[in-house]
Amino acid sequence: MVTLASFYWGWLLGAGLLGFAMGWIAVVHRGHGLSKAAAGWLGLLVAGLLGLALARLVPGRPGYWLDLGLVMLAVYLAGCAVGSWLRFWVVSRHQGAA
Numbered sequence: 001m002v003t004l005a006s007f008y009w010g011w012l013l014g015a016g017l018l019g020f021a022m023g024w025i026a027v028v029h030r031g032h033g034l035s036k037a038a039a040g041w042l043g044l045l046v047a048g049l050l051g052l053a054l055a056r057l058v059p060g061r062p063g064y065w066l067d068l069g070l071v072m073l074a075v076y077l078a079g080c081a082v083g084s085w086l087r088f089w090v091v092s093r094h095q096g097a098a
Contacts, residue, residue: 004068015072019079024087026080046073 005012034042050070052058058066 004071008068008072012072012075015076016079019076020083021079022076023080023083023085026084046070 033039049066053063053066053070056063
């Protein structure tokens with residue numbers, strides 16, 4: 001894991017910044033989200049991939065890319081959460097002052 005973070009820190013930073021930007025925009029956009037069925041299937045897919053990574057069932061280079069993809073997804077989702085929370089905090093603060 002440390003190897004991934006030290007070698008791909010630029011890509012991880014990019015994933016976090018992209019997630020932050022998408023989280024910032026998502027509060028404003030209010031577009032249609034995924035259906036409950038699609039969200040459930042995506043959650044199952046991510047849980048299955050996470051199980052494969054934790055059990056180390058995927059050997060070699062594909063396992064390495066699986067680990068990297070899951071770490072990048074986690075950093076992206078953390079950036080989304082921070083961006084949307086910060087945008088909500090900024091907008092609610094301005095509405096309270098007015």
